[in-house]
Amino acid sequence: MKPRKAAIIDMGTNTFHLLLVNLYEGDFTTIYKEKIAVKIGQGGISDNTITQDAKKRALQTLLHFRNLIDGEGITEVFAFATSAVRNAENGKQFVEEIKEKFNIAVQVIDGQQEAQLIYEGIRFSGSLSRENHLMMDIGGGSVEFIIGNEYEALWKQSFEIGGQRLLDLFHYHDPIQAEEVSNLTLFLEEKLTDLVDAIRTYTPTGLVGASGTFDTLSDIYYASQQIKKGKTEQSFLLPRVGFEIIADQLLNLNKSERLKIPGMIPMRVDMIVVASCLISYILKHISVEKLVCSSFALKEGVISQLIGKNSFESAQLN
Template sequence: MNPNKAAIIDMGTNTFHLLLVNLYEDRFETIFKEKIPVKIGQGGITHNTIHPEAQKRAFHTIRHFRNMIDGEGIINVFAFATSAVRNATNGPAFVEEIKDKFDIKVNVIDGDEEALMIYEGIRFSGSLNGQTSLMMDIGGGSVEFIIGTAQEAFWRKSFEIGGQRMLDLFHYHDPILTEETENLTFYLEEKLADLRYAIEQFKPTALVGASGTFDTLTDIYFQSLHQEKNKKQQVFELPVASFEIIAEKLLTLNKAERLKIPGMIPMRVDMIVVASCLIKYILQLVPVTALTCSNYALKEGAIARLIGKHSFAAAES
């Protein structure tokens, strides 16, 4: 057993992530990582419940994760659940069952804590320079926005408008109809009033996207240039002009056609359409020429805390 090994489980609404790491004083080394499209929000998120089929997929995945963790002899396990679980009426029973079945204690974090951990992950990636940035993480259940610098987060908020929710509410036709994207924009206008006010107040001049959708968008961008992404790099630039071209494709192609886009992965093919609509909306509020895309998000924020990079200034803001 190695005491400086740790396992991080991020139980997102769309994707469950497992990250096994060696921890050092100022860095970490990945032993193994895996993401599985559990889609725990599917079939129940709009009714604030975890559907029995989704529970089955979740338990199957957690059993697999437990085996991987035990195979590495890891005893330090940090598991987090976010939007779908925290809003589900059967969430507490679900978490209790994971403890009983797999001896894994799941920490169900609120939106504010989720936003803070995402900020810490983004900062750990080196995505933040001297500018004030608007950071965003598009999850399946919620979307987190943070405004801040590498030194501190000035403002942060979680909105329950994630990809699975937007998909259930607006994306009925494939390709998505203009009317559906217009309805989605009205919805964002209504839901994101606090964000617009914060942008006016703090005037961010850079836009940083964390993980998930942004990873896939940069994969598509690099494939379009016939280039490979550097596996050791944590931060990528996506020119807004290139994003606009990709988004236009995503909004006009059907699912089968979207799957053929080089760089697309099946687990993102549905949600990336509404996520792109959200990014287009945000770009009107923070007009930048390039999106900074961070590979790091919540689970790396957890690692940053474990190796003592946790910012107390941010926690107190």
Template sequence: MIPNKAAIIDMGTNTFHLLLVELYDQRFETLYKEKIPVKIGQGGISFNTIHPEAKKRAFHTLQHFKNLIEGEGITNVFAFATSAVRNADNGPEFVEEIKEKFQINVNVIGGVEEAQMIYEGIRFSGSLQNRTDLMMDIGGGSVEFIIGNQHEALWRKSFEIGGQRMLDLFHYHDPILKEEVNNLTAYLAEKLAELEEAIKVYKPVGLVGASGTFDTLTDIYYASLHQVKLKDQQVFQLPRNEFEIIAQKLLTMNKEQRLKIPGMIPMRVDMIVVASCLIEYILQLLPVDLLICSSFALKEGAIAQLMGKHSLAAAESR
């Protein structure tokens, strides 16, 4: 008998996610999900270290997650960590401590593997059609870009330019200064030269944003229309001109004002300014009229991989 319940722990640079699911051959059911702004990159990411306070927050959250997992009687636990942990000098020691304290094995995934899992999550959401799209996921530590269609990822790369890094480097004033935006744009032009080349080669025609910032941007857009997102919907559309209006507004506001925007969630309020600047930059490289937003990303990509293995094992046991 294959255990068909699983727990996914996604230890992102900004947010830790817990997803408890029941797996079937072609679908999954969410039993419980929670996200906590652990901000493991805060205070240390620019120095390639995990700050003691960030570690404390991480352990507190993992204890909470472990209690929920055990309460659900789940033994199949898949935990993975991304940019902040993979680049931290004390990352291996941190992972070892987690194993000792919580009996959780954390898989520290590389950038290309992270991009592939994000692609599988986006594909699983139904966001991709029979055309070539540029996909992006803005994390706290890294940003993943994938060019592909619903059949395959043609190109994928992870860039260590995530929201927390951009914040630390450029966002010193609130509201952000024009000069800081210009410096950030110049930095992106330098760091994303490889992406620009890939866009010229593969000629994507659409832009798909995964989770995180894109969830919040669509929340703000839907709130402006006095509409509510449907719980079982995974794909949302954000017209470019509506994004531009939101982005311009974000540049002129301080944190207190941003928090009052209908649809804004507190855990995104700091990074959303630099993340919007990054999206603006990408729209210069790929001028589209519509942003497609997938609520599925890395953790759903992990589920897609698990389901593949689950249905394979089920077939073998028949």
């Protein structure tokens, strides 16, 4: 039986992802994937706007994606926009322009939908068990937290405290100053009271981080141990001690020094400092010896729905 072909576009605040796949009953294979640091939130996220420069980068990237999709003869395209677009005053106009120029209908999803898709992606990666886990995905605009297990998501919430926002608010010096870290921590204490309450209620025993920052942190750790990541694996372990060593290093290096860290990728070099501060804050509230890094997130959650891995809101994709 011939597989269905589909394209998934995840228009994140920092990174745009394209994933071209063959879909089978209960499984998929990747035809092609690419990520581009569009930084659509740069320069405007704090003012709830998409700047002209950011829009230009986004449209150039989407033209490139459209050409790749057409080259594969794919007609099923599922595009999602998250925090930067949903909060931008000119977000609706931007989405209309994308439809007009590229015939791509972008679904602007809310924080709850985003968290659910991330949960489904993490579950699909095999990173969960019967035990409750705290899951987190640090985007440029928002951070999604989910508490659940391999059967269900028990609690989920999206917070508009993503890496680009934290960078704009707190990271003025390079290396970051102790006072900036302290102000960032106070800010997180104020913003994440709902999460701290949920951790007390559901007592998760594991921590899973999805894609982005966690991919890079695990790349840095594996490089430091001279271990190669398995190409077919979707889940990687990062010992807490290993994370703490990396986080401490990130606080004390400037950008050019961070770029020299084996495993670091340039598109993460700015946000990884504040993102690591956020993870360090979370680790004060959950006692784990290791962090599980899932390479599956939102776009794989979409695939999970498309291939019938679950029934949650699959109608939203049709």
